[in-house]
Amino acid sequence: MPTLTEAEIATHNAGVRRLMEALNSVLFGQERLVELVVTGILARGHILLEGLPGLGKTELVKGLAKALELGTKRIQFTPDLLPGDITGNPVLQEANGRREFVFQPGPLFTNLCLADEINRASPKTQSALLEAMQERRVTVLGETHPLPQPFFVLATQNPIELEGTYPLPEAQLDRFLFKLDVHRNDASTLQRIVENRELGVEPELKPVMTREALTGIMEAVRTIYLPEVVANYIARLVDATHPGQSKAATAIKYGASPRAALSLASAAKARGLMSGRINASFEDVQAVAVPVLQHRIILDYNARIDGKTNAGVAAEVLAEVPVQALSVPRTLKESQPVGAA
Template sequence: MSDAEGLDALSLSYKKVNKEISNVIIGQDEVIKAVLISILSNGHCLLIGVPGLAKTLLVNTVAQVIDLSYNRVQFTPDLMPSDIVGSEILGEDRSFKFLKGPVFSNIILADEINRTPPKTQAALLEAMQEKVVTVGGKSYPLPSPFFVLATQNPIEQEGTYPLPEAQLDRFMFNVTLSYPSFRDEIEVVKSTTTNTRPELHKVLTAEQILYFQRLIRNVPITDHVLEYAVSLSAKTRPGTELATPQVNKYLSWGAGPRASQYLVLGAKCHAAISGKYSPDIEDVQAVAMQILRHRVVRNYKAEAEGLSADDIIRSLF
């Protein structure tokens, strides 16, 4: 299959997956798109929203539509690293055996990741970055493909451990879920207060996802679009030559080179699922907000004036 035929197949598969998920998740089209782009780009996704917006249901549905193994880990203050990665136990033959934890799965739902101490967060984040787990001096590779879809509740901040910037940087996307519109909420209530349950069909296999991940990296990108993506990241860095006056005034820290890499990969994937063979500037802008918002740090002036990270990023377009 040529790359062009592969991209046509990717666009078609994306539409099928989207249609299946939309049978269960109503009115969250942008969120579904972001989760699927992060999976196809081999990235991880952080979903932030108040309780009851179907964050967990969305991840569950994605795992059912894509033929992948799936585990959910509920993060709590007493969760230990071994509860995620596994531990060594003494077997009947008096030798140590490694008992694999829930992280040995294709899709991990890290529910309320900010409710567990940094030591436990770090155990998952090492797995996200290295795609291996080290226990007792031995390394165990994780299954491929491997994605972490983490959720966070922005309201209750007591008893939480916010993820440090360096760890947030490992998530390709930071997706904010909003309340559904009035019409969408009527549809949600209609479909969830009866005994009928939509039947989901598996659309993609692990092999197809791995093929599409390689294919997306092969998508050609013109120099001016690549330079636009890199300049968008560079503009967020206060005190540097490309920084805008607003960035110098309101940001204390900007996005690193990983943001530029994800902007290019995200734009390639966004173009591919939209039926295009090469990304343009609109594709970069389509993914920029969700890639940059957790990689910039506002200063006290921005907070005092009520300026959000999204407002500052929007000014760079």
């Protein structure tokens, strides 16, 4: 895989900055959320957003679609939603005196899919979404249909409503790169919203990046160098989420999977590019560790009774695992793997 030049990194970094500035101009007070969502997109990941209604989750998805010139569709998940309602169904059509079934694509056939209140869907419907997220394709009546590229799922769930919901199974949670908590706005941010927005009027947002440019940056992320010491740090972090491997893990019943390590590496690479560097660093891993790990660990009964949270325990694991090197390569020459020309 070819190594990026510092000029190419600077060009990609400038495009990412324009994207985040555009999103922050319409979503006030959520700079950290915007940064992580953009990181997840560049890392080709799906994202689970948890927060109360009215905090801008839908607006964020719409803003992303406009800024990136991507197609977007919203699916409101309900208990009676069927798999075919999201994947599509064969439809009987008549042409030239013949009748035949023609596949009619569902709302999953888009670039940016907003899966609203995903935990209200039945497990059967959730499993249909799982295939789309993992394989980026859907299978209907034995026929496989590829989804448009790029394809991302941004799913939401309400943290306080439990009645009539179906908790996402661990296998599906593991498919989300990040789980992000959307926090309420403080008084000063609310004042900005009141002064600059009007109820029922969508903010204007012009495209700042083409689909081709986004694809180019996503490809560039894959070429960001992951130093051996950083890869070792990622491995030790994920290992520390398992019982018996760290003090914090005494609260954990089941730790994170190898997919968590791969997700940490991808997200760290994306953040490295966003920071204008040619490599991923320890700081990049630390910045994305909790969003990557919190939904991939299962707390034991006593920890839940004591009021511990997944995010809190993930942060404890992060604080406990030491960085065993003072620095990582920061120049193009230093970032070459051993034996590279």
